[in-house]
Amino acid sequence: MTALPSAAEVRQAIQGCLLSALPRPETASRPELAQFARMLRDYPERGGKMLRGALLVYTGLAYGAALEQLLPVAAALELFQNWALIHDDIEDGSDERRGKPALHRIYGVPLALNAGDALHALQWGLLVQAGVPQGVLLEFVRLVERTAQGQHLEIAWMEGQRLDLTEADYLEMVGLKAAYYTAVAPLRLGVLVAGGEPPQAFEEAGMKLGTGFQIVDDVLNLKGDPAKYGKEIGGDLWEGKRTLVLLHFLRNAGPEERQRAERLLCLPRPQKPAAEVAWLHHRLISSGALAYAERVAEGFLEEGLGRLRPLLQEAPRRAFGARVVELLEGLVRREA
């Protein structure tokens, strides 16, 4: 039986596998293509938590897969995350990523968009080279498609200046945009690599966990430690993101505050007065909307874990299942 690798060992092994699938600037045939290689390696080399990859690896180990089978799939999932972030940062007009300027702020939109497409292809290359089963490939098709659907909802709402959204709308969007690829897909992929059929309950548990994770992200965007969070604090307000915190505030604000907030949210980023953004930021916290979202997130994480724990205790290799639970428990207390 495979020894129990530590989270740091798993992260490092995934990172090694990921980087080995990317072109190297040293071997490029001309300076422009060396730049191309540097662009592809930029976000991956910035690190990142590799939470999704680690979740996949431990789940797969729990269900009997070998580490060597799991690493390329985990690395491909992290590659997905990297190209999706490059494109998201363009779509959202974000300035920062993992504590540095977003890729399109360094190289411009056209080259960054193109680098994201190349990484997308290399994600598939990693999977195909590893000879993964068809079910793994189909799971990747599904996760990319769902994420794009969720991304479409979020952008369409921002561009359509939609503020008449319910909590159910938000949860549907976040389920597609984040929860599926963050938690459902890693759990399912782990079992698929092991040659098993993912339990039906993985989907429901993963949706809860992934949604809780995203709400924590929304909360950290408002009150995180900038050094740890790696993105602009309050960036969601500047970008006009429809978060659970914001929707709860709007629903419970008096007509005057609600109008003031809506006026601000409908302005394009460069026209938003900093003082108004600071006012809304302050009110989201002082009104209790942020604390409400924290409670909702904790509830989702608890529910998801409650459903997952018994399943993982029945997994063929229980020690690894316990590691999955540990990893997921960390989601509530995370600072980045």
Add this chain to the structure above:
Amino acid sequence: MTALPSAAEVRQAIQGCLLSALPRPETASRPELAQFARMLRDYPERGGKMLRGALLVYTGLAYGAALEQLLPVAAALELFQNWALIHDDIEDGSDERRGKPALHRIYGVPLALNAGDALHALQWGLLVQAGVPQGVLLEFVRLVERTAQGQHLEIAWMEGQRLDLTEADYLEMVGLKAAYYTAVAPLRLGVLVAGGEPPQAFEEAGMKLGTGFQIVDDVLNLKGDPAKYGKEIGGDLWEGKRTLVLLHFLRNAGPEERQRAERLLCLPRPQKPAAEVAWLHHRLISSGALAYAERVAEGFLEEGLGRLRPLLQEAPRRAFGARVVELLEGLVRREA
């Protein structure tokens, strides 16, 4: 033996397979996702020549594959073309595609970029669902990666205001950006679907043919019939594309004309005076640069065909091989 389907029948069958792989607005769960589905179907429903798909199908038939095996791979290649065009149009700031506004001109950059990503995933979905051999998937990884490298070269040259480029630079860029996926990949994929090993000479012949095809495209951009060409005539000049026509003109112009052209090419699109663009457009034709490029293109197409003809005459099903040659001969005389 499969009957000899006409080019129109093949095109229609590829189109049918392609569209059946895309989501339908009628079955979307909410209006925003119906819009998402409409966006994915937009470029594919505009039609297009399906030249690459047809080339793949006839090559595969010549080497013994069945039409049903070839259609999903041809449809995936056309899907590649569609998402790549959506992203290219954003990268180049293009206004039109297939006679209509570019997708990002209708829906904005964020939603169009995201729709391209979803189509990219569905391209892989089509291939995986069809259960194609690993070699076919690896060929797709290669063609996307090469195209992205070529795209990087072209954009880096435009953004870096590079005008000190040789004909060899241009040919390397076009080989990566266009020739590989336009001709090499369809030829190779046809044989790979048939379970064979593509002849080494396919790569060399395909590079010649694909390069000739792209030069004809550059020429049509300057003197095509707008109704047939489907893109803005002279658009390459507004976008500052480094074409063979342009490089030949610059190399042979007197110092005054060269300076005047370079000044124009270094201006961003909105600052380019229309009269200066019209002057350069006129001079590219009257100086003989356009005729030069036409001769180069014909030479490439002839050489490529010369190398390909004997190979296809040895193919297991020669009648289909003749159809491949016919299709490729049409490339020289095409108007769109």
